[in-house]
Amino acid sequence: MFDRTLWKTIADTGVVAVLVIDNVEDAVPVAESLLKGGIRAMELTLRTEAAIDALRAVKAAVPDMLAGVGTILTPDQVAQVKDIGVDFGVSPGLNPRVVKAAENADLNFAPGISTPSDIERAVELGCRLLKFFPAESAGGLKHLQSMAAPYNHLGLEYIPLGGINLGNMTDYLSTPLVPAVGGSWIAPRDLIQNKDWDGIAANAQRAFETFKAIGRQ
Numbered sequence: 001m002f003d004r005t006l007w008k009t010i011a012d013t014g015v016v017a018v019l020v021i022d023n024v025e026d027a028v029p030v031a032e033s034l035l036k037g038g039i040r041a042m043e044l045t046l047r048t049e050a051a052i053d054a055l056r057a058v059k060a061a062v063p064d065m066l067a068g069v070g071t072i073l074t075p076d077q078v079a080q081v082k083d084i085g086v087d088f089g090v091s092p093g094l095n096p097r098v099v100k101a102a103e104n105a106d107l108n109f110a111p112g113i114s115t116p117s118d119i120e121r122a123v124e125l126g127c128r129l130l131k132f133f134p135a136e137s138a139g140g141l142k143h144l145q146s147m148a149a150p151y152n153h154l155g156l157e158y159i160p161l162g163g164i165n166l167g168n169m170t171d172y173l174s175t176p177l178v179p180a181v182g183g184s185w186i187a188p189r190d191l192i193q194n195k196d197w198d199g200i201a202a203n204a205q206r207a208f209e210t211f212k213a214i215g216r217q
């Protein structure tokens with residue numbers, strides 16, 4: 001369900017930038033700004049009309065960026081993004097039809113979970129890398145560690161998203177349960193709309209420096 005080499009690459013990157021792109025022409029400069037700051041993975045969400053064309057643009061023009069897709073809610077969207085050649089997909093929740101479509105399409109996929117029941121369903125469907133969403137409001141690191149304890153022998157790992165920022169990312173990355181964190185704080189929608197590429201690159205650099213300081217690489 002999720003290629004181990006890609007999983008490791010995401011862990012080496014440590015931070016995934018969540019993006020909401022309103023204008024297709026913003027996609028490439030955003031991806032380039034993230035790379036400039038040291039962030040090599042993004043989750044471009046399917047929440048806007050521009051999202052699919054934005055993904056196409058990034059795949060064509062920024063080959064060094066790991067182009068992930070977020071907010072995959074239907075099997076049709078799995079097929080659509082697989083056609084573009086995106087690197088991985090995630091969803092906010094666990095929809096078995098979407099997970100099966102991803103498996104059939106051979107799309108690297110991490111469903112969203114926030115309860116033990118979600119984890120068990122995800123495991124049954126063959127998932128090992130999971131998105132812990134919405135991390136902070138679901139109970140944060142403490143909730144993740146308690147919830148994950150019965151499944152530690154299964155080798156599951158969790159990417160927390162939802163309320164993560166520069167101030168709390170180090171805590172999450174202190175556990176081997178967490179290969180990487182993600183969030184929209186690096187390239188928030190208003191910075192993208194204002195075409196503040198330097199601001200995004202500076203945020204990316206701060207996130208990358210914070211990750212490097214943990215000393216995992």
Ligand code: 3PG
Pocket residue numbers: 018045070071133161162163164182183184185
């Ligand atoms: C996501 O889709 O993963 C979330 O929107 C990210 O949450 P954040 O905006 O709180 O970072």
